[in-house]
Amino acid sequence: MVDGSETITFNPQSGQPVQGGGPGGGDLTDQMIATDWWTDQMLADAGIPIYDVPFVTVGGGIGSFVMADYLRIAGVPLENIKVLTNIDRPYQTYQFLCKNSQIPSKERLRSDSAATPDNIWGFPGYAIREGWNDKSLRPWINVFTEPVIDDFYTPRAGDVFTSMDREAARIRWQGMLAKGQVRMVRRRQEGGYFTILTPPTGTTRTKRIAYRSHFVHLSVGYPGLRYLRDLQAYRETYEDYRTVVNAYEPHEHVYEDLKRRPGVVMIRGAGIVASRILQRLVDDRDYHGAQTTIMHLFRTYRTQPKIDKKWGGGKQEVRHGWAYQGFNVTKASWGGQHRFKLLELEGQERKDFIDYIGGGAHTPRRKDWREQIDRGLQQGFYRQHVGTVDKVVPGPDGESVVSTVKGQDGSVTDIAVRYIIDCTGLVGSPRDHRVLADLLDHGGAGENVIGRLDCEPSFEIRGTRSGAGKMYAGGASTAGSYYGGVDSFLGLQYTAQQIYLDLQKQGFCSRIGPGRSFSQWLKWARNKTI
Structure with a gap:
């Protein structure tokens, strides 16, 4: 909420006046829409108030949640992270899609026991927790006998949502939220970025507000059906x-x-x-x-299983026209030989290999x-x-x-x-998402081998650097990058980890070494607020 008088707005963290503001102002000018690089003065002239925050994540879904969780565990203060979103809970959109596609809370998702968005360590996994809560050995036996005797263990949707609610409260997720619709992200001539937010009607004195940051993380999910x-x-x-x-x-x-x-x-x-x-x-x-x-x-x-002359045959079972595969990519893509192989490949070879580990519809x-x-x-x-x-x-x-x-x-x-x-x-194409399409047209971003955002192995979006500032992406928009299962719980965790490591090298956050990792895990286990 923007606070202040008729002509001055204030930063809600520092209490200091910021540029722009005032009744009736705050809309984008034609010059701003057509310009790739913005200055502070351009926003002041348009009457758009500016808020300073070092790290902005756009989306507010599970990708933003896992990213914020990593940074909070790495010691980043609450006021240094802003989550720009139009939803209240990180799983809200995902839960909506699950419900419509006939996966209610009691049914199981397509996810591994250790793929835990609420727990960066992956232990205890969902199978251990389910067995403990239900007082049953069945989930534990399942993970020890999969996939030879049992099918792969997958968690219940409701258990995943409940666990994220717990972690959201622990890291004070609500304190990082700024509600509204993100319009665009533009590079700042002096370095860093402006992220333009349209807040809910009646909550601010201007139509738009801007967040000026060193780093931006985009995890906006799928543009539509x-x-x-x-x-x-x-x-x-x-x-x-x-x-x-x-x-x-x-x-x-x-x-x-x-x-x-x-x-x-x-x-x-x-x-x-x-x-x-x-x-x-x-x-x-x-x-x-x-x-x-x-x-x-x-x-x-x-x-028959999908065969690739270069990469070899698949292990899928095919029956009655259906192809069966445990996860959306091969098991070795999460942390095994296929992950390392993908890091080495470029261009058409990477595209072919991604197609191979995906295995078509299954x-x-x-x-x-x-x-x-x-x-x-x-x-x-x-x-x-x-x-x-x-x-x-x-x-x-x-x-x-x-x-x-x-x-x-x-x-x-x-x-x-x-x-x-x-x-x-x-729909997965960046061109179908307003923010990502603008990024392609004005932010320096390009498309990768399958038409999604072109990223470094650190998930920095190539071509978008602004001075010392960096822009990152995660989730479905990065499919075709150097990791196979980006659009999955474990993929979102892997992406957040690579971004955290890159931010840590730049001094933005503390290193999660053995000591810090263990102490933070104890806080997680005790549900101690950070």
Whole structure:
């Protein structure tokens, strides 16, 4: 909240006057929008108040949370970190997507026991905690026998969210938040950066405020939902947003309608989200009497593991068109030989290797999912079709949609269903995010081998340095960089660690050596506020 008189605003940390402010001011000028490098005077002339804080992280999601956690543990004072966000809890957006894609709090995520966003040490992991809290040895046995006897252990979503709430309170997360929508980040001619925030209406005396910092960290997640082109065309042409839905958007009406009356639903996609949607549909048949027929349309029907002539064969299990892989990249990508290999590669070789360790669309190998697929094929309520969609149009009955599908043999089939659920994923291109697109156009950033932000191994964004100031990025926008699983809990932890190490070299924070690490872990274990 900006405090002050009619013409002067004050820094909430120092209490000293800052430039700009005043009623009715604070908007961006055409000159500022067109200029790559800004001066303090440009903001003063525009009436935009400036707040000084050494480190700014943009996003406020799990990536920002893990980054702030590292810095607080490394001794950075609360007032030296500002989190610019439009959400209250770091997992809020992630929880929203999980709920829509049928991963409620009691269901399990696709994550390792030691991938703990609330705990930079990874110990105790989620399996140990779950066994302790539930007074059960089952999670502990699971991690010791995976993946030979048991499927990989994965934590319950609710346990992850609860643990992050605990750590957020411990590091005083709320004290670092500045609510609002980030408009852009621009380099400062004297070094460092200006991050422009649009606060909630009525909370400040000006439309925009600026944070002037030495360092900026961008962890903004996915820009939005990705629709298959034919489905997007249908929605826009017929303005029908109930029949054709994305798995990540609210669509509970689909399941409620199918519980009330028999119907056919089509699933598009073959990744983990398609697995979750399929499980929900079959569970409704098993426990709520639904008479739903599931049509699964494969664009590519997998019959063998993905083979790469240069990197070799994969270890995926392929069954009934589905490819099974424990995590979104190979296990060796987290801390083994594939991680070291990726650090050595550039250009097309890196792109090819990332494609290899990703292995295409796949889902975790879980016994309950496999049983449902087997049973559905045997009983006929789960049916598979292979082909590409030419067009989607409304059905003649006014309640269905018809997809014209071209099969691999050249045949054309019209498939009528009541609902289509698009499970193909989220948009990841920086060009689709306002802040990142501006960074590409005015901040010196470039794109990497797969079209995301080009970063150093330290996750500094190449081309964006401003004097002694540095800009970093994490999460989905850095896919294609020197680490395979950037868009994962462990990937966010790895990214934050590399950024912390780079900041420590510059004297911004203390080194987390053995002594500090142990003492800070004890504080974590005792839940002592820092």
